[in-house]
Amino acid sequence: MNGTSGSAASSRSMLAPLALAQFICSFAGSNMNVMINDISEDLDTTVKGVQITITLFLLIMAICMIPCSKLTDRWGRKRCFFAGLTLYGAGALLSMVAPGLGVLILGNSVLEGVGTALLIPPVYIFATLAYGDTVSRARAFGVISGMGGIGAAAGPLIGGLITTAISWRAAFFFQVCVIAAIMVLGRRIVDPVEPDPTRRFDTVGAVLSAAGMFFVVFGILQADTNVVLMTVSLVVGVVFLLWFLAHVRSLERAGREPLLSTSLFRDRTSNIGLVTQNIQWVILMGTSFVVAVFLQTVRGYNAIETGVIFTPATVGVLISSLAAERLAARRSQKTLIVTGFVVAVAGIVVLLALVRASSSVIAFGPGLLLIGLGLGGMLTPSVNIVQSSVPESMQGEISGLSRSVSNLGSSFGTAIAGTILVSGLATGNRAYALAMATLGVFALIGLVAATRLPRSKQPSGPAHLPG
Known part of the structure; x- marks a missing residue:
């Protein structure tokens, strides 16, 4: 009995730093996003320069996430977490x-991007292995994914407050303070699996992907x-990805x-869960x-x-x-994701509709509230579905793939919508409408994908794949 309560207490103490x-x-x-004018x-x-910095941060996270997740098996999950x-x-x-701008890209895009790629896979591995049943894992993923969603949604608010009250540079000091707190809270985390220094690392595959x-x-x-x-880059990118696929199959054979x-x-x-994660x-x-860009460059609003x-x-x-645990116990994963979209x-x-009809700031409220409610409600079930689909021995790989797909979605969102917004295709309200309509198309694609999820799929723990 004491062992059970001790394990539960250990899991709870682990959840805060994760x-x-x-x-x-x-x-x-x-x-x-709210510091664009101040930083530029x-x-x-320019706005384009700041957009590139943000996109590179998200992209470097995405391209390094899978290789770094493999390193968790070789170096250990806790070691990777603290190195990140x-x-x-x-x-x-x-x-x-x-x-x-060059130093900002080095610090924010490169170092923070690689650091994130090292520390995030262990977060989901620890949570998956520490919580064995559907409800407790949904609770853990709900807290972690929810904090991720809150971080992304509250980023503009917190960043705006700090930038206006002090400086945009103080927002990075805030990040340093949070990192220090995580290090203190994470000291008692115990690696559930011993690292294997002899584990092979596919360097060629990492470079190609x-x-x-x-x-x-x-x-x-x-x-x-x-x-x-643009065309040449896209073609080269597809060639590298096809080369990566051929390389993987060759190694497996x-x-x-x-x-x-x-x-x-x-x-x-x-x-399908990975597709929904990406689009979210x-x-x-x-x-x-x-x-954020529309408000600052067109409406002339400041950071706060x-x-x-x-x-x-x-x-x-x-x-x-916050409702993730209760919803997971009452509704299927499919229902939650479809409803969210x-x-x-x-x-x-x-x-x-409202922003087109009114120039008031209140016009943004209802739409942003609905987007927040929808995304917050489906982040957890998407993660739960993906993480629970593979055995414990492959949690490093699936965590890296899952986070890579999510961060690739983040970089796509900033790159695609941002490029439309700052391009010469349209200006002012028309550029904003075109960018948001593009995001609406992605949301519809996500909705269609979610409807293809089997309703009966209720993950209860890592299941072994055939073969």
Whole structure:
């Protein structure tokens, strides 16, 4: 009995640093959106320059997530977690004192991006292995994913408050303080599986997958400036990804361990879950960037005014995330995800309609609230479906793949919607409407994918894949 209560207490103490880690990494992806004018003026750069910095941060997270998740098996989950925190903290400090855009990219995009890729896979591995049943795991994922959603949604509000009250540089000091708190809280985390230093690492696969994803997103960023370069980059990216796929299959046929096992894609429900995860973050980060840039560059709002307008989205994510455990016990994963997309689509429609009809700041509230409610309600079930679809021995791989797909969605959202917003295709309200309509199309694609989830799929723990 004492052992059981001790284990429960250990799981609860583990949850706080894990949730905070997801919060600060998601916060870093969205808080700079309200600092665009301040950063561009201080560092003598442009909106496009800040967009590239934000997108690179999200992209580097995505391209490094799978390789770093494999390193958790080789180096150990706790060691990777703390190495990631250290890198992230160093990057935040460097960003805080950045004299120009180049140093900001090094600190924020590179060091914080790689640090995040190292520390996030262990977060989901620890949670998966520490909570064995559907309800407790849903509670853990609800807290962690919810904190991630809150971090992304509240990033503009917190960043706006700090920027207006002190400086945009102080927002990076805030990140350093949170990282320090996570390190203190995480000291008692125990690695559930011993690391295996002899475990093979697929360096070639890591390079090929990273190059493929980089060129795809880089191509999207060129859409408004150079169509030829965009096309070439996209083609090169696809070639690298196909090369990566051929490389993986070659290693598996030879009986060697690749960077990413194709067996991860044998579960149809997990595959659809990954699609929904990707699109959820496309919508969340895309909306955050589009609304923030529109408010600052078209409406002329400052950082705090822009951040306050995002309060309904934060409230929406908070409400639906806190209800995750109760909802998981009463509704199927499919129902929660489908409902979430329906509400998010409605939010985008309302956001477009009201902002078109009124110039008042209140016009943004209902739409952002609905988007927050919809996304917060489906973040947890999507993660739960994916993480619970593979055996414990593959939790490192699936955690890396899951987080990579989510962060790739974040970078897609910022790159695609942001590129439309700052391109010459349209200006002012029309550019805003076009960018939001594009996000609405993605939301509809996510809704269609969610309807293809089997209703009976209720994960109760890591299940062994066939073969």
